[in-house]
Amino acid sequence: MSTREDQLLQTVATLADSMVDDFDVVDLLQVLVEHCSELFDAVAAGILLVSPTGELEVIVSTSERSEFVEMMQLRAGEGPCVEAVATGRVVSVEDLRNVADRWPKFAADASRSGFASLHAIPMRLRESIIGSLNLFRDRVGTLNEPDAIAAKALADIATISILQQRLVEESILTQGQLQRALDSRVVIEQAKGYVAQSRGLDMDGAFQLIRSQARSTQTRLSVVAEDIVTGRLTV
Structure with a gap:
């Protein structure tokens, strides 16, 4: 050859x-x-x-x-x-x-x-x-x-x-976004539990309170939830 x-x-x-x-x-x-x-x-x-x-x-x-x-x-x-x-x-x-x-x-x-x-x-x-x-x-x-x-x-x-x-990078990015979304949901559920217990509300009422806090402060819902779970915020 x-x-x-x-x-x-x-x-x-x-x-x-x-x-x-x-x-x-x-x-x-x-x-x-x-x-x-x-x-x-x-x-x-x-x-x-x-x-x-x-x-x-x-x-x-x-x-x-x-x-x-x-x-x-x-x-x-x-x-x-x-x-x-x-x-x-x-x-x-x-x-x-x-x-x-x-x-x-x-x-x-x-x-x-x-x-x-x-x-x-x-x-x-x-x-x-x-x-x-x-x-x-x-x-x-x-x-x-x-x-x-x-x-x-x-x-x-x-x-x-x-x-x-490019497809692999897009897939990794999508997977990362999905994982972050799942992680955020876990934190939000935890925050709902904290608020429901401390305020004597059901889970829906607790979520409405958390969402209201996020909207009034123009803060992402996941950030508000994390602050509640870590004790940095009380609603």
């Missing part, structure tokens, strides 16, 4: 490992662009990701040159990388000197980049588009088909890893 095939398999294994082990997104994507730059017919690589606010941001890059081009596109609001994210389709530019009609603002800056061609692959899973993997070349021409297919496969694996991590 050739060294290049070994590298490709190693990259796949590294990305796949992230789907079961704890990982840092930036570290993962930095590994991806570095491997892509070594594996494929590209002199540099970079990744744009959609931020939580919906803005595109440069997240990793193998060189200042590629980061510069990506930043140019964000500034211009147009270009192959931006279009790949917007459309969810691969955008391959075989000659960056011939893009003035398509992206006039971007073309003016691209001429100073030193790159000759660019291949932008959307990081997409079904309807979710989270960014783009961008391969920069120092000579004109399209990326050869085997490289294009392999690069897309790596981008797909990274996309699945990132989306899976």
Whole structure:
């Protein structure tokens, strides 16, 4: 097996490992662009990701040159990388000197980049588009088909890893919120018992008193309940 095939398999294994082990997104994507730059017919690589606010941001890059081009596109609001994210389709530019009609603002800056061609692959899973993997070349021409297919496969694996991590984080957040809600309910029930016993009320009456205290002081019900249970508040 050739060294290049070994590298490709190693990259796949590294990305796949992230789907079961704890990982840092930036570290993962930095590994991806570095491997892509070594594996494929590209002199540099970079990744744009959609931020939580919906803005595109440069997240990793193998060189200042590629980061510069990506930043140019964000500034211009147009270009192959931006279009790949917007459309969810691969955008391959075989000659960056011939893009003035398509992206006039971007073309003016691209001429100073030193790159000759660019291949932008959307990081997409079904309807979710989270960014783009961008391969920069120092000579004109399209990326050869085997490289294009392999690069897309790596981008797909990274996309699945990132989306899976987001689901896990959301699940952990939801579980934490649920646990806090359950804990609060336990404290509220305890507070109702304290108030019912001390004021000679039934549980409904005790709860109405606690809720009235929370509303009048604009304090969360769980906080009022905790203060009652710990003796910091008497109602």
